[in-house]
Amino acid sequence: xTMIFGIPVQAFMGQLLVGLINGSFYAMLSLGLAIIxxxxxxxxxxxxxxxxxxxxxxxxxxxxFGIGYWPAxxxxxxxxxxxxxxxxxxxxxxxxxxxxxxxxxxxxxxxxVIEGVFRYYYGVSGQAYTPPxxxxxxxxxxxxxxxxxxxxxxxxxxxxxxxxxxxIEKTKLGSYLRxxxxxxxxxxxxxxxxxxxxxxxxxxxxxxxxxxxxxAAPVYQVSPLMGSNLIIIVFAVVVVGGMGSILGAIVTGxxxxxxxxxxxxxxxxxxxxxxxxxMAIVLLVRPAGLFGKDA
Amino acid sequence: xxxxxHRTAHQGIGFVPEERGIFATLSVEENLLLPPVVSxxxxxxxxxxxxxxxxLKERRNSSGTKxxxxxxxxxxxxxxxxxxxxxxxxxxxxEGLAPVIVQRIGEVLRxxxxxxxxxxxxxxxxxxxxxxxxxxxxxxxxxxxxxxxVSELDRRREALHETLGV
Numbered sequence: 032x033t034m035i036f037g038i039p040v041q042a043f044m045g046q047l048l049v050g051l052i053n054g055s056f057y058a059m060l061s062l063g064l065a066i067i068x069x070x071x072x073x074x075x076x077x078x079x080x081x082x083x084x085x086x087x088x089x090x091x092x093x094x095x096f097g098i099g100y101w102p103a104x105x106x107x108x109x110x111x112x113x114x115x116x117x118x119x120x121x122x123x124x125x126x127x128x129x130x131x132x133x134x135x136x137x138x139x140x141x142x143x144v145i146e147g148v149f150r151y152y153y154g155v156s157g158q159a160y161t162p163p164x165x166x167x168x169x170x171x172x173x174x175x176x177x178x179x180x181x182x183x184x185x186x187x188x189x190x191x192x193x194x195x196x197x198x199i200e201k202t203k204l205g206s207y208l209r210x211x212x213x214x215x216x217x218x219x220x221x222x223x224x225x226x227x228x229x230x231x232x233x234x235x236x237x238x239x240x241x242x243x244x245x246x247a248a249p250v251y252q253v254s255p256l257m258g259s260n261l262i263i264i265v266f267a268v269v270v271v272g273g274m275g276s277i278l279g280a281i282v283t284g285x286x287x288x289x290x291x292x293x294x295x296x297x298x299x300x301x302x303x304x305x306x307x308x309x310m311a312i313v314l315l316v317r318p319a320g321l322f323g324k325d326a
Numbered sequence: 327x328x329x330x331x332h333r334t335a336h337q338g339i340g341f342v343p344e345e346r347g348i349f350a351t352l353s354v355e356e357n358l359l360l361p362p363v364v365s366x367x368x369x370x371x372x373x374x375x376x377x378x379x380x381x382l383k384e385r386r387n388s389s390g391t392k393x394x395x396x397x398x399x400x401x402x403x404x405x406x407x408x409x410x411x412x413x414x415x416x417x418x419x420x421e422g423l424a425p426v427i428v429q430r431i432g433e434v435l436r437x438x439x440x441x442x443x444x445x446x447x448x449x450x451x452x453x454x455x456x457x458x459x460x461x462x463x464x465x466x467x468x469x470x471x472x473x474x475x476v477s478e479l480d481r482r483r484e485a486l487h488e489t490l491g492v
Contacts, residue, residue: 203359209351210360217347221361222335222409 033174038296044175050292051285052181052250055188056243058284060261061268062192062277063239066199069212069275070232073123073134078265079258080142081237085111085244087149090160090253100163100249107245108238115237119230127229142259149255157252166249184246191242192281195235199277208232212275267310273323283321336364340411344418346402348390355386358405365410375404378434396427403434413444420451432458452490464489 033040060082067075088107092098098106118141126133161167162180169176199205211218211225219225244258251257268287272279287306294305301308313321329337340361349357363369376383379400385393393401399419406414416435420428428451435445435458449455455462456479464472466489474482 206352206356206360210349213349213351214347216331217341217343218360219331220335220341222332222364223362224332226330226332 036297041175043296046292046296047289048175048177048181048292049295050289051185052288053291054285054288055185056247056261056284057265057268057288058192058281059188059239059243059246060265061272061280061284062195063236063243064265064269065272065275065277065280066195066208066239067233067236068269069277070208071119071123071127071134071229072131073126073138074131075233075236076135076139076262077118077142077145078138078236078240079260079262080145081111081115081240081258082244082247082261083149083255083258084114084145085241086160086248086253086257087153087244087255088241089245089248090158093160100166100245103245104242108242111241111244112234112238116230116234119233123233124226124229142262146255146259153255155254155256157254157257160248160253162249180249184250187246188243191239192284195239196277196281264306267306271306271310271313271320273320276320276322276324279320279322335361335409335411338365338410338412339415340406340409340413341415342402342406342417342419344421346398348393348398348401350389350391352390353387354382354390354393354401357390357401358382358386358408361405361409363409365412367410368408369410370407372408375407378407378437379404396423396430399423399427399431400434403431407438411443413446414438416445416447416449418449418451419447420449420454428454452486 035043060078064075064078067073067078085107088110089100089103092103092106093100122137122141123134126137166180166183169178170182171177199208207218207223207228211223211228215225218228247257264287265284268283269280271287272281272283287309290309291302291305295302317323335341349360352360358372358375370378376386381397382401382404385397390398390401403414403416403419419431423431432454435447438445439458439460447455447459456476459476461475462473462479463470464486471489472482479486
């Protein structure tokens, strides 16, 4: 059997793939968080709940309406995004003039309520979500078997991240977003409806979380707690990448996923804390994060 | 009249803030294209603006804040011309700029006047303002204490020198 650093190639590649999968979800989630934080200056603690909501929308569409994975891939983010926009309009938009702490508290409370409701109805044990036939099975890459769905999830997340990045860096809407992040009042004085832009931004961020949720449903189990388990790691990713940095969130998401996977190979005992150790080191050396601008 | 801020621009009012408000994360061209066109006729085209401000054309792809102070001021004014606003609010455009740049801004403002744009200029630099303006308003402690056309400038010279200390 071929070995890498004394580890069988299959095990090594397997863990690397798990790391890449986790990294894909870290990247998509921290991307949404970074966009919301950049524009609204709100630390969206409801992000984990919105991710869970995406998975549950997919699950409920399938079990109650027989609507499968592919339509759910559109519907779940749409529903979570619209719910997010309603929440922004009704509640978050009233908090912008207050201390940032209120936005954090509100979204944290909201996350607890949403998770509580789903726990009440569905319990904490996970529900399985079967991927569509086209994405089941595995392909032999020669050195390992790659489950098709996992390969799809990694590629789809790359496409989503790249697409979102292009939307922000290369389009007119993106230039409004970037400018309003710097100086919202002036952008509004130019005749841009900034309040609407804020609603839209929160909707996009929430929809990204919902999309990650439905994509995660076949990989992890659909459970009311799936979001809160993940959200702390995702916050660490955002901090390492640099608060509000879009590119930082994406790159750091994949890197930390891989770092976690590699740690599972070489020192499994540390795999649960390696991300937080990296966060601590980055905060000591570069407090603004890897991609953050020094304040 | 109480309009949401994003509606004022659509009334044909453009604003150039004192700190110029050039966006660092946007290129010169993106800065220029940022404000939406607010009138049906539209404002100047990009080429026309680049004719008026040739150095902006050379630097269209560099980041907005890499420009010198004078270039940033030019960009802040140029940015408003594309939108077709009819009233331009200028907050101390000459502040901290070299005399040659101040002169250039004066030329631009005269050109805008010639094209029929109304400019409301708030300026501490009286020597600059008096060569451009048609009408003067003197403000003290936030209140307008005098208003007169340029023809009365000579007659009021003494009094002005006393109030402004120039």
